[in-house]
Amino acid sequence: MNELIVDELGPVTLVGGGDLGEGDLNWALSLTNFLVAADGGADHALALKHLPSAVIGDFDSISPQVLAQIPPDRLCRVTEQDSTDFEKALRAIRAPLVLAVGFLGGRVDHQLAVLNALVRDIGPPCILLGAQEVIFHLPARIALPLQAGETVSLFPLREVRAESVGLEWPLEGLVMRPGGQIGTSNRALGPVTLSVDGPGLLGLVPRHHLPALIQALM
Template identity: 30%
Template sequence: MDVMNHTSSFLLPSIPIDNKPALTYALIVLNQRLPRFTPLLWNHAQLRLCADGGANRIYDEMPDLFPNEDPLDVRNRYRPDVIKGDMDSIRTEVLAFYKDLGTKTVDESLDQDTTDLHKCIAHIQEITPGVEKPNWCILVAGALGGRFDHEIGNINVLCRFSNIRIVLLSEDSLIQLLPKSHHHEIHILSSVEGPHCGLIPIGMPSANTTTTGLQWDLNNTEMRFGGLVSTSNIVREGKITVQSDSDLLWTISIKN
């Protein structure tokens, strides 16, 4: 079985030249408070989208991350490429501001069966040939926190687009899917993440999961809701390996 490598180097000011895997990033901003490291994600991304009210967050909160700069200069510099969603949250003046700067807007208010995050990922698929290949990664800022049903909807998107690397991010943690189709090697950047982490079966129980590099490693361990799930685990080595017969959620804390 092929090995899939993972790293959180997008949390670094610059991505090392020899970083593996070498990824192309897209960024989606949701309508939750911006993580302090949003400018880093923005600079690493080749494509930047706001999901509906996420544009309000960029407009209102990005200047707060640069308190010594003129807010208008910051807003002009951090202009999303696309704003997409059902447009029930974005303020009129924010929409007008970004339209004047040339941002593309896509109103999908007729589609109430998918979330704004789903709509944005589908848009990236449409305009970017090869996004499903393993050298692409979609970073989602503001994906955790706030309403629990929104969080679950975002996690559901990980499962619906399991063939795409997607990382859900908040101020203090990240979540990504580890598909059962691969063995996984997770390269830990101890300067920006950890040590608290977890592995959680999603969609179905795991009859056997095996790991290395954790304080409480799993050895052909069964995990299921109503039974054991590996929460509040601790990273002990610079590389974590994971093998499972089920899709798993990997989560790790982000350092302040």
């Protein structure tokens, strides 16, 4: 297990080395108080003129040119190879919430590893900012101020049972599991409340609801 590296009272932005949408890092930083890079995410940060307060990972992805620009006391090397840089960073952060950018797009195996880590509750609650939606691991209950007609997708990575208020196709009575029943492309009738009986269910809602989702998860 990693040692604690970041200990913040407010939400933290974590930038990775995957695809980074235009303006995504600046938007995340407008909603959080602290920037951490997971290994090669430091390249994204410096390219946009942001110096991370900490860089966490095994440093196999960060470029030598960027590595040389990071003050040594901000470089936090974690050499074990049994976890991804995303997991290493989450384990090393204590904060109310992590907003992760630069972890979607690009290699599918990397994205699958990130989603797998999300449902394992490694570290603080975490939101992934994507090109069209935000992805999060559902807590026991969450209420979101959605608008009628907006897409709500739910994808299980473990067997779960859920209940819903405000969805066009309610979840009551469904057992969702990988390789079985899923819940993608549902639609909101208005504000939505979701409840689950245990961990393992990913939620996806339109990305403009990011500020509301941050408040709901905190």
